[in-house]
Amino acid sequence: MKNSIKIYISLSIVLSLVSCSEDFLDKQNPNQLGEESFFTTEKQVNQAVMGVYGQLQGIIGNQWLFNEMITDNTTVHFDEGNRGNAPGIETFEYWQVNANTGNIYGLYRDIYNTLGSINLTISKLEGAEIDTSAKARFEGELRFFRAYYYFLLTQYFGDVILVTEPFSDPSEAFALARSPISEAYVQIESDLEVAIASLPNSVVASEAGRLTKGAALTLSGKFWLTRKEYGKAETLLGQVTSLGYDLLPNYADVFDPNNKNHIESIFEVQFQGGNDLGESSSFIYSFYPKFTNGEVTGFPGISGGGWNIPTLDIIGDYEDGDLRKDISLSEGYTNKNTGEFVAIPFIEKFRYEHSIQGRPDNNWPIYRYADVLLMLAEAINEQSGPNEEAYGYLNEVRDRADLSPVSGLSQEEFRSVLLHERRVELAFENHRWFDLRRTLSTSEIIDLFNAHSALEKANPTTPRGIVPFSAGDYEFNAFEILFPIPDRELLVNPRLSQNEGY
Template sequence: MKYQITIGLLIICLFSTSCSKEFLNKTDPTRIGTELFFKDQVQVDQAVNGVYGQLQRITNISYIFKEMMSDNTTFDLNPLDRGGAAGWEAFEFSTVNSGNGEISNLWNLYYSVMYNVNNTLGKLPNSEITDESKKQTEGELKFLRALLYFDLVRYWGDVVVVTKTLETPNEAFAQLRVPQAQVYTQIESDLKDAIASMPAKQPAAKLGRATKGSAISLLGEVYLTQKKYTEAVSTLNGILPLGYSLMPSYADVFDPNKKNNVESVFEIQYQGGNDLGEQSNFMYIFAPRLSGAAITGYASVVPSGRNIPTNDMIAAYEAGDLRKDVSLKTSYTATNGTVVPIPYVTKYKHAHTIAGRTDDNWPVIRYADVLLMLAEAINEATGPTAEAFNYLNRVRMRAGLLPLSGLDQTAFRTAVLQERRVELAFENHRWFDLKRTKTGAELVAFMNAHGAREKANPTVSRGGVAFNAQDYIYSENEVLLPIPAPQILINDKLTQNQGY
């Protein structure tokens, strides 16, 4: 039997006198065991698709940690229900502690997917698929593992690195956090292997799965995050000949009828309009709490009022920026005709046929993102060259804005970060962009200033609920999340991040 880092009921059963060895050895004749699975191409594809499918659960909650923790979004507070105060609301107000349930859920989701990545990788050598298919499948799985660890190391710093399926509970209990540098070494190794073995394009039957361009782009961002600017430039240049381009219209990028388009480098796949359970529902999560059917079109599903664009975010758009109207609205008209001044995200607002089941994919890497990363890396490596301006201005001009010129390195750095904010708004980039481009002290000062503005002029009315004294008070330790308290109880060899 195989075990994950999070030790659950299976291990309890192993050590319980009520669970006999004979009981554990019994198999269900109607099911294929793991020792018999992974044999042919159909089974291997099913396993890999299952891993991709697990990314939906992570993506469904990522806005809490990557947007609401930043200055981009807040939430529509419910004065009659404070049940979320100790959970997801804490990420908006910077009151997170190690006992937060959202932290535990996030950690468990990542390592659950990691288990299935490693398990499938371990089964590949004995499968009966072609060597070419094995190589490509291994590349995809290593890309996914790198994607997971890249998030983990940016969330928590030092993390547990597991690259094979553990055979015994003792191995799980012996796992330790490793230094960030070691995590990045593993990420880089996986992505280099992925680049060498993945196709530039997937066949129609596998559209939406990762490609060589996905791995190149992610490795470029990994280098950029580590301030390896020369490596970032040379790596990201590798995507230029692969046929990607900007969509003519910014709105088309997010149109469910144009999924996996020429601008898409990697996106999380969803499917609405049926009962298969693969739907997205971002529109409902992001619509104001009391908007009912006014935004979604269906009164039977109550919106959550989360990820509401902040006053700061709304003000970030230049006059004439075509992206603003695609990305957000500053109010909505209720079904009774009243205009309600609560902003909301419209980037994922599209017609759908079943209440609560939208068809929107979630963009992870877009070509516009790659162009802006290239512009940033070139500027940091050599200063703002004509090439760097070209990449930046291609994104701006698609948005209907005039090109920039004549900026020095510092001004160009500011311009790129600003452009990333509005181009990639509500796509889960902002928090990590802030972490990458600011020192710990700078980030604390930046977020405290944002918090002060929110307290003085809340984006959404709080219905008479006063701010807590600790709301929006940031300290440098909060650049990293706390290790979930249950994980330290399970494995007392794990250490806690400083300040928690």
């Protein structure tokens, strides 16, 4: 997959996927491949599918903002001398997001752009002159991605615009209304059933990174956990345990760029660094502290963006002796000029040496086996409380971290321990927000965030200088469980409704 041609069919929900009917628009340049002539061979369809994989790189590169920094896991390296990002990125940290927040529009646009590419490619599969088994696999991959993106949309926005076919006329896009989340769930379930049936159990080394049945089962298990259908979740996740996955003995090896697509990896986004091909994973530079002048980045004079900084709260949540702590984060760095320790935390688990500045080689884990084990423990506990099997799954993950096994817990105690375990095992991997939404009530999330707010205001993770907190900072309201529909979408489509509170 590293060598696959990635064609970015990045077409918007409004303009992309439109087959124009006017004669003068239907005339095709004979020197170019058009929509009708492109999706005809297996190679061409494969290129289109690779384009969908490619679009995932950009989307996943920004998920930390929506899934980590909005929570108690990470914060900002506050820069009192540059407040340019205060109305943008920092709004997620301080829960000040509104319908004009640019990153919300970017999230919404990018996901629907990708859904447009997916729907177009699915619609062309039927007429493609390719082998039946290849066609089934392509459909399984595309259906997985459609389910994945609609699942994200439902968790971020609630009711969604549900589109599964290309448009034949641009005006159709401006007549769309949001469908109830229940209808989106029906579509997600249908797509995942096809993906599970169509995707292979494994792939050859040259196709490392392509989707497998394990990824579809994992997403499906998480989907049913979210819907609180715990028996279905347990059945689906249980199937993953028979597909050959296992925990790596060493937690650090999970994230090592020299050990990509390993036995614990179920699905990870593929990046390739060390060159100028545009496939590197530069997200880690956003996570490095500001003003480091190379002490953290490894390149003299180069600092980081100062985003997604581990909070004092998560640092304090690691148990004594947990091997994952020092692998996941550093509590600061040493200034090479003065020899002083600078207590600005940063994410460590994706920090590896690379040969070209700004061109790291890290993949990004979306699903791995430890996540499956913890979800299985959750599904069992929510049905009838913890049993020997649930303890086994949980303690298998704890054992690798060199922690003592837990036992003798009530259902509520097990639930609390499990949420803690997911927090530290999957730290900074974009799970925290959805975990909180799935396992806590709205009032419990508000209580948790209020407690975090009090801690950060009393003792900020990074110093604020003379700049006080703004009115409304760290005030989380019930309506903020969902993001707002971007204002610019409401302007072009009056049929869209805004989420309550915005």
